[in-house]
Amino acid sequence: MGMSVTISAATEEDAEQILKLQYLCYQSEAELYGDYGIEPLTQPLDSLRAELTGGTVLVARLGAEVVASVRGVVDDDGTARINKLIVHPRMQRHGLGGRLLAAIEAQLGADGTAKSFQLFTGHRSDRNLRLYRKHGYAPVSTERVDERLTLVTLAKGADASAYATSA
Numbered sequence: 001m002g003m004s005v006t007i008s009a010a011t012e013e014d015a016e017q018i019l020k021l022q023y024l025c026y027q028s029e030a031e032l033y034g035d036y037g038i039e040p041l042t043q044p045l046d047s048l049r050a051e052l053t054g055g056t057v058l059v060a061r062l063g064a065e066v067v068a069s070v071r072g073v074v075d076d077d078g079t080a081r082i083n084k085l086i087v088h089p090r091m092q093r094h095g096l097g098g099r100l101l102a103a104i105e106a107q108l109g110a111d112g113t114a115k116s117f118q119l120f121t122g123h124r125s126d127r128n129l130r131l132y133r134k135h136g137y138a139p140v141s142t143e144r145v146d147e148r149l150t151l152v153t154l155a156k157g158a159d160a161s162a163y164a165t166s167a
Contacts, residue, residue: 005067005096007103010057015049017066018059022048025086032124033148040084056107060087060100067091070104078115080108080158085119085128097131105158114158123150 010018026040051057055073059066068087074080082104087097108114119137121128129152137154144150 005060005062007058007060007100010052010059012052014059014066015045015052018069019045019048021066021069021088022084022086029122033122035148056104058100058104060096068096068100070100072104072108074108074114078113080114080117082117082119098135101135109158116155116158118153118155120151120153123152
């Protein structure tokens with residue numbers, strides 16, 4: 001491609017690109033579960049803007065284009081909740097999701113308040129489950145949402161070795 005992908009904090013100006021990318025990326029999940037009413041496909045722009053100010057949002061850029069994003073926030077109990085890890089379909093399977101996951105862990109764990117990391121995905125989302133397991137996450141619970149979807153929550157501890165080398 002000639003350009004390298006850079007990871008940085010998202011800005012307010014990125015909101016529309018992130019939302020469009022989110023809509024594109026969650027089409028496959030909606031198809032997999034037969035539900036096009038899932039929250040990532042119906043999230044309004046104002047809600048995404050609130051996430052930009054209320055938590056940590058990272059983007060990966062190829063030139064000026066946002067090609068991946070992830071969000072996270074650390075709860076009062078020290079649980080860093082990571083969500084909406086998205087990578088443009090043409091950029092998938094090149095390690096970008098793993099790089100972004102390591103970057104959000106480093107960002108959320110930098111000040112020492114994160115005691116653990118937690119994320120979730122659907123039970124049929126094999127690529128997501130493989131990625132998370134490869135990065136040290138293990139299933140800790142499941143929640144049946146409806147007849148089509150069971151959410152799998154995965155977690156791992158936030159020790160220094162988990163994110164020190166990925167910043």
